[in-house]
Amino acid sequence: MGNKKIKWGIIGLGNIASQFASDLSLLEEAELTAVASRDLTKAEKFGEKFNAARIYNSYDLILEDKEVEIIYIATPHNLHTELSIKALEKGKHVLCEKPMALSYQDALRMVEASKKYNKFFMEAFWTRFIPSIQDVLQKINKGLIGNVNYINADFAFYGSETENKRLFDKKLGGGALFDIGVYPLFLSYILLGNPKQIMAKAIMHKNGVDLQTSIILQYENAQSILHASIVSDSEMKATISGTNGRIHLNSPWFIADGYSLFENGQEEAVFSFPPLGKGYAHEAIECHNCIRNNEIESKLWSHQNCLDLSSIVEEVKSQVGLSF
Numbered sequence: 001m002g003n004k005k006i007k008w009g010i011i012g013l014g015n016i017a018s019q020f021a022s023d024l025s026l027l028e029e030a031e032l033t034a035v036a037s038r039d040l041t042k043a044e045k046f047g048e049k050f051n052a053a054r055i056y057n058s059y060d061l062i063l064e065d066k067e068v069e070i071i072y073i074a075t076p077h078n079l080h081t082e083l084s085i086k087a088l089e090k091g092k093h094v095l096c097e098k099p100m101a102l103s104y105q106d107a108l109r110m111v112e113a114s115k116k117y118n119k120f121f122m123e124a125f126w127t128r129f130i131p132s133i134q135d136v137l138q139k140i141n142k143g144l145i146g147n148v149n150y151i152n153a154d155f156a157f158y159g160s161e162t163e164n165k166r167l168f169d170k171k172l173g174g175g176a177l178f179d180i181g182v183y184p185l186f187l188s189y190i191l192l193g194n195p196k197q198i199m200a201k202a203i204m205h206k207n208g209v210d211l212q213t214s215i216i217l218q219y220e221n222a223q224s225i226l227h228a229s230i231v232s233d234s235e236m237k238a239t240i241s242g243t244n245g246r247i248h249l250n251s252p253w254f255i256a257d258g259y260s261l262f263e264n265g266q267e268e269a270v271f272s273f274p275p276l277g278k279g280y281a282h283e284a285i286e287c288h289n290c291i292r293n294n295e296i297e298s299k300l301w302s303h304q305n306c307l308d309l310s311s312i313v314e315e316v317k318s319q320v321g322l323s324f
Contacts, residue, residue: 006288007033009068009092011059011083012075013046016097020072020124020284021050023277029288036062059083063090070120070287073097076166077173078324081106084121088113093120095287099182099313100306102173102324107310111303120296122287123306125186129282131273132256136240136247137190144261146243148191149222153184153238153253156212156229167230168209173324175209177202181228182313183254187238188217188224189309195219198312202320203231210322217312255279 006029010017013035024030032052037043040057047055056062062071063086070093073083077099084096094114100123101107114121127133140148157180159167167174188195195217202210212229227234238253239246245263249256258272276282286298297303317323 005029005031006291007031007067007069008284009034009036009062009065009071010046010052011036011062011071011073011087012079012097013037013042014074017072017074018046018049019278020074020280021046023280024284025050026277026281027284027288030284033068034062034065059086063087063092069093070095070291072124076169077102077178078171081110084110085113088117088119088121091117091119093287093291095122095124095283097124099123099173099178099310101310102178104307104310104314107307111307114296114303118296120287120290121303122283122290122298122301123309124283125301125306125309126280126283127183127186127254128190128301129286130255130275130279131282132249132258132271132275133190135271135273136249136259140191140240140242140247143244144242145240145245145247147221148240148242150241151188151191151222151224151226151239152241153187153224154227154229154234155180155183155236155252155254156227156232156234158233159230164230168205168207170208170324175205175211175322176228176230177210177213177313177316177320177322179228179230181210181213181215181226181316182309184224184226184228184238185215185217185312185316186309187253188226189305189312191240192217192219192222192224194308195224195312198315198319200316200319202322204321208322210320213316213320215316 034054036056197218202213217224236252
């Protein structure tokens with residue numbers, strides 16, 4: 001590309017930031033300019049591993065870095081809102097890890113800040129941009145399996161409390177719904193839109209986070225049965241059924257490298273769509289395209305899409321009695 005590189009900064013240097021940085025290094029049009037962690041040793045290790053030009057042990061300092069154009073926020077959930085708004089205020093574009101906020105009101109404030117400061121903002125729903133999901137959506141929109149009337153998806157794993165402290169920490173926005181339940185809800189939303197009715201039940205931890213949550217979304221002519229758990233695992237396949245067939249997304253479906261198409265109960269075709277890197281590269285490419293086109297939101301995962309999903313999550317949160 002003849003264009004100059006887009007300069008990234010990363011705030012919050014945990015596991016997901018590491019996977020993202022590794023994918024970013026595959027893109028010629030991206031440069032990792034700066035990284036920030038409150039823990040200097042962590043920042044130094046991360047910066048060295050991914051060849052970051054500058055290393056900060058303060059979130060404020062990275063936001064003052066004039067060269068950084070876009071900030072990827074990968075801190076625990078409870079910090080997403082304030083950091084995103086602060087970054088937008090400082091004239092940075094923002095890719096914020098999902099869930100973008102722990103409440104619909106906060107999500108609204110983030111979108112308003114993007115509009116106010118005229119800077120690109122997107123929730124990092126990487127699954128929206130991976131090739132297999134792109135292809136499935138296009139084919140379903142063309143009527144490949146008729147009218148979709150049933151979706152079944154889950155995201156579940158066994159997380160030990162000692163090893164995954166963040167997951168069980170209410171202050172950090174832990175629990176199944178916000179960490180992983182957003183994925184099945186996202187799948188139903190991109191295929192069927194906003195539900196007419198939401199029914200949700202959860203099993204709670206004594207500290208008030210949800211350990212597992214099951215959800216039924218009711219639409220005019222369709223239903224979705226969705227599940228998230230941090231106390232047991234599952235196959236993590238997703239089924240999308242329609243009046244003329246069904247699609248099975250390969251496991252784990254949220255990073256599916258392909259899918260199978262069934263008609264009349266028979267497997268008709270198998271499609272393969274390996275992602276670039278771990279799959280995070282695709283959302284970064286979308287950010288680059290939007291920034292180069294002076295767009296403050298993505299057409300594939302727009303501000304409105306972010307807000308719609310946030311409001312569905314808010315309703316589930318209220319039904320199961322989760323509060324932060």
